[in-house]
Amino acid sequence: MQYVLLLMMIGGSACQPTFDKKEVKNDSAFPFILPKEKPTDRQLSRAMERNYSYPAARPEENELYTQFKYTELKGFDYNGHDGTISRRDPSKVIFENGQYYVWYTKRDTPTPPKGPDLCNDTIPSRDWDLSEIWYATSKDGFTWEEKGVAVPRPPKPNVGWRSVTTTDILKWKGKYYLYYQGFMQASGKRGDDCPVAVSYADSPDGPWTPANKIVIPNGKEGEWDQYSIHDPYPIVYKDKIYLYYKSDFDGDPNLVRMQGLAIADDPLGPFEKHPLNPVITSGHETTLFPFKEGMAALVIKDGTEHFTIQYAEDGVNFDIASVVSLMPTAAGPYVPDAFNSNGNGRGITWGISHFTNVTTWKENHAIIARFDCDLSLDVHDPVMKQTQV
Numbered sequence: 001m002q003y004v005l006l007l008m009m010i011g012g013s014a015c016q017p018t019f020d021k022k023e024v025k026n027d028s029a030f031p032f033i034l035p036k037e038k039p040t041d042r043q044l045s046r047a048m049e050r051n052y053s054y055p056a057a058r059p060e061e062n063e064l065y066t067q068f069k070y071t072e073l074k075g076f077d078y079n080g081h082d083g084t085i086s087r088r089d090p091s092k093v094i095f096e097n098g099q100y101y102v103w104y105t106k107r108d109t110p111t112p113p114k115g116p117d118l119c120n121d122t123i124p125s126r127d128w129d130l131s132e133i134w135y136a137t138s139k140d141g142f143t144w145e146e147k148g149v150a151v152p153r154p155p156k157p158n159v160g161w162r163s164v165t166t167t168d169i170l171k172w173k174g175k176y177y178l179y180y181q182g183f184m185q186a187s188g189k190r191g192d193d194c195p196v197a198v199s200y201a202d203s204p205d206g207p208w209t210p211a212n213k214i215v216i217p218n219g220k221e222g223e224w225d226q227y228s229i230h231d232p233y234p235i236v237y238k239d240k241i242y243l244y245y246k247s248d249f250d251g252d253p254n255l256v257r258m259q260g261l262a263i264a265d266d267p268l269g270p271f272e273k274h275p276l277n278p279v280i281t282s283g284h285e286t287t288l289f290p291f292k293e294g295m296a297a298l299v300i301k302d303g304t305e306h307f308t309i310q311y312a313e314d315g316v317n318f319d320i321a322s323v324v325s326l327m328p329t330a331a332g333p334y335v336p337d338a339f340n341s342n343g344n345g346r347g348i349t350w351g352i353s354h355f356t357n358v359t360t361w362k363e364n365h366a367i368i369a370r371f372d373c374d375l376s377l378d379v380h381d382p383v384m385k386q387t388q389v
């Protein structure tokens with residue numbers, strides 16, 4: 001119920017945001033219109049200097065500024081929200097065979113999470129413990145049909161035997177690849193120090209074959225990503241696989257989360273970590289999309305630059321493009337050109353994100369919901385038009 005209220009409060013209806021990005025009009029009667037070019041005839045304050053590094057003087061004119069709206073999805077049962085069923089960390093959405101596909105972490109356990117001290121083989125420690133990767137399809141992005149498990153937990157001692165979570169999808173040369181976190185211990189008992197595994201299939205409906213190996217290993221001792229490789233997020237960029245991920249400096253007691261990049265020519269690796277890692281110093285779950293010749297990132301939740309949208313012309317060197325609010329948590333956008341943008345990224349208009357319910361043991365369970373936004377260069381593009389429901 002609290003989810004329904006929250007969704008209603010923050011925008012509820014299934015329509016697109018209504019604001020327009022307008023041209024600046026210099027017809028004001030006031031003399032203090034911001035000069036278009038940075039003044040060179042006088043000293044500027046630090047704030048004014050910085051102001052000229054943003055793409056536009058007003059958010060409404062900034063192609064990478066948006067507001068977000070949220071809509072409850074139809075088609076998912078949560079057992080009365082008693083905490084025994086959870087769906088979270090959706091992948092990006094793709095459109096194949098005339099329908100949308102999304103993959104996500106699903107937990108269906110006899111009890112809600114009880115924390116690392118009370119968990120066992122059937123009682124989860126945290127919301128993403130003892131989970132599998134499931135998938136659902138939809139014709140309109142609002143009503144979904146849950147199709148079943150895509151990647152189950154493999155038998156011990158294979159990577160992910162304790163939990164497989166937080167997946168994302170790649171299409172490469174006609175085949176499909178799901179990357180995910182493979183837990184070898186319960187979350188909370190340092191199980192979160194997990195690496196990334198991969199399964200592949202000829203169709204988005206599976207069957208999925210686990211490669212049964214670690215495809216993105218943790219960094220060496222002392223490296224920034226030694227403790228975990230989380231939230232793998234692959235995009236095809238410059239004819240290579242760019243896989244962004246989150247890791248953290250293991251600060252005591254709090255983690256400092258950042259995002260890195262690993263690049264490969266083959267989906268099964270080897271992936272080479274970028275020498276400039278971390279490439280984004282904030283955020284939590286990874287959410288990126290090709291934009292013009294570069295890459296845009298929703299930087300959500302954690303860090304000094306949280307709640308910003310950032311842009312890197314080369315996919316590596318990110319700058320803040322806009323400051324936004326009410327961002328979708330763990331957003332998996334519908335990225336029509338995730339695998340074929342060729343330097344002409346068009347942006348996004350919607351996707352799936354999650355809302356968590358915090359009760360007795362931290363996050364007790366989560367639901368997935370739809371978000372809508374206006375980060376598209378061309379909503380009239382025929383591919384984008386599929387999203388205008």
Ligand code: AAL
Binds near residue numbers: 231284
């Ligand atoms: C998330 C993600 C990863 C973390 C945990 C489950 O939202 O960042 O997946 O491991 O929380």
